[in-house]
Amino acid sequence: MGRRSDHTREELHAMIVREGHRQLSEVGFARFSAREVAKRIGYSIGTIYNVMGSLDALMLAINGHTLDLWRAALEDRLAGQSENRLAQAIAAYFDFASHHRHAWTALYDFRLPENEVPPPDYTARVTAITDVVVREVAAALPPARRAEAQPLARSLLATVHGHCFFALNGTFRLLGETDPLAAALARVEDAISAH
Amino acid sequence: MGRRSDHTREELHAMIVREGHRQLSEVGFARFSAREVAKRIGYSIGTIYNVMGSLDALMLAINGHTLDLWRAALEDRLAGQSENRLAQAIAAYFDFASHHRHAWTALYDFRLPENEVPPPDYTARVTAITDVVVREVAAALPPARRAEAQPLARSLLATVHGHCFFALNGTFRLLGETDPLAAALARVEDAISAH
DNA sequence: GAAGAAAATGAACACCGTCTAATTCTTAAA
DNA sequence: TTTAAGAATTAGACGGTGTTCATTTTCTTC
Numbered sequence: 001m002g003r004r005s006d007h008t009r010e011e012l013h014a015m016i017v018r019e020g021h022r023q024l025s026e027v028g029f030a031r032f033s034a035r036e037v038a039k040r041i042g043y044s045i046g047t048i049y050n051v052m053g054s055l056d057a058l059m060l061a062i063n064g065h066t067l068d069l070w071r072a073a074l075e076d077r078l079a080g081q082s083e084n085r086l087a088q089a090i091a092a093y094f095d096f097a098s099h100h101r102h103a104w105t106a107l108y109d110f111r112l113p114e115n116e117v118p119p120p121d122y123t124a125r126v127t128a129i130t131d132v133v134v135r136e137v138a139a140a141l142p143p144a145r146r147a148e149a150q151p152l153a154r155s156l157l158a159t160v161h162g163h164c165f166f167a168l169n170g171t172f173r174l175l176g177e178t179d180p181l182a183a184a185l186a187r188v189e190d191a192i193s194a195h
Numbered sequence: 196m197g198r199r200s201d202h203t204r205e206e207l208h209a210m211i212v213r214e215g216h217r218q219l220s221e222v223g224f225a226r227f228s229a230r231e232v233a234k235r236i237g238y239s240i241g242t243i244y245n246v247m248g249s250l251d252a253l254m255l256a257i258n259g260h261t262l263d264l265w266r267a268a269l270e271d272r273l274a275g276q277s278e279n280r281l282a283q284a285i286a287a288y289f290d291f292a293s294h295h296r297h298a299w300t301a302l303y304d305f306r307l308p309e310n311e312v313p314p315p316d317y318t319a320r321v322t323a324i325t326d327v328v329v330r331e332v333a334a335a336l337p338p339a340r341r342a343e344a345q346p347l348a349r350s351l352l353a354t355v356h357g358h359c360f361f362a363l364n365g366t367f368r369l370l371g372e373t374d375p376l377a378a379a380l381a382r383v384e385d386a387i388s389a390h
Numbered sequence: 391g392a393a394g395a396a397a398a399t400g401a402a403c404a405c406c407g408t409c410t411a412a413t414t415c416t417t418a419a420a
Numbered sequence: 421t422t423t424a425a426g427a428a429t430t431a432g433a434c435g436g437t438g439t440t441c442a443t444t445t446t447c448t449t450c
Contacts, residue, residue, distance in 0.1 A: 044430050154370045155378040162357025175349045183350040194385040239399050
């Protein structure tokens with residue numbers, strides 16, 4: 001068959017990403033399949049490849065969509081809040097991860113082949129989230145130390161990520177930690193106080 | 196064929212795990228294949244399944260082996276050190292991860308199906324590593340606060356993990372962080388000081 | 391030697407990502 | 421209106437995967 005008048009190329013691209021995200025959220029990265037996405041949207045596997053190029057490109061697009069949702073959730077949570085903004089941001093971090101387990105986990109399960117580099121629009125999405133955190137860390141620091149916000153924010157992002165990761169992958173359960181969010185908040189507080 | 200006089204069942208099990216670990220270290224989790232392991236040790240795919248039971252069981256055994264090596268590397272590094280032991284342990288954490296990239300990453304890439312639970316001998320290996328950290332954290336705390344060592348150690352483990360993970364997966368490079376180990380050490384120092 | 395147990399096999403199955411020749415539809419020119 | 425060009429879509433082929441299990445081979449024991 002040829003063109004289908006009901007979908008432009010762009011709409012089809014969006015359909016694939018949305019349905020891919022849906023499927024990823026349901027079955028997780030390990031069981032994700034491009035063929036299944038094709039089946040669900042009523043196109044053949046070949047079309048997925050024509051539109052997306054490769055499975056890696058599809059995964060990047062899906063993870064990019066997850067990052068968009070994540071940043072939106074972060075900013076929604078912060079909107080209008082004037083106190084404890086950093087703590088709110090961290091809670092939102094945990095919230096998103098646990099409400100979107102599979103999609104969030106896939107951000108880290110999927111990796112491009114050794115030498116390849118992610119496209120600019122993907123890295124832009126990562127830095128967009130980081131920038132939100134940098135802003136809040138800067139606001140939490142005494143004015144004289146605001147210059148240190150960027151490196152500190154990177155480090156605190158890693159700190160929170162580690163706690164969130166251990167919370168979701170079962171490590172904390174195994175080790176008897178029952179309140180991972182509180183632990184993460186405590187570590188961030190330690191760091192901010194030290195500055 | 197039947198028995199091969201040159202390998203007991205136990206030796207064969209060990210061969211599979213060792214060769215599996217070798218292959219995993221070379222190609223990484225995404226490209227790991229049980230069939231390839233069989234080919235390499237000169238047995239058929241069926242034998243792998245007879246001996247290991249399933250791919251999941253094989254992965255658990257391989258990851259268990261990685262954990263053994265990791266703990267050994269940790270304890271080797273600490274042996275005889277009397278100063279900065281906690282910092283040494285963290286450096287060893289980073290060292291092992293970067294010298295065994297693929298094997299270390301596979302510890303977190305691989306996940307058992309939703310409901311299943313890891314076998315006791317696997318969780319024992321995880322807690323064995325944790326215990327080393329708990330010990331060192333306890334030693335770094337003032338005697339009056341040693342009771343808090345366990346929860347704090349869990350949290351610091353997550354902190355260091357997050358930094359190590361971001362260092363290896365490229366997030367830190369993307370964000371401009373050039374010394375992830377130093378950042379991790381700084382966060383741990385902040386936490387210890389706060390106690 | 392024969393019999394039984396243990397070990398090892400490899401073909402069969404249902405998936406997967408990837409590629410490409412062939413097909414179908416749309417559009418614009420003649 | 422017919423037709424040629426071009427874009428979109430398909431389906432099948434290919435080589436790979438994990439998994440199962442009836443069958444074959446080997447070893448041990450009597």
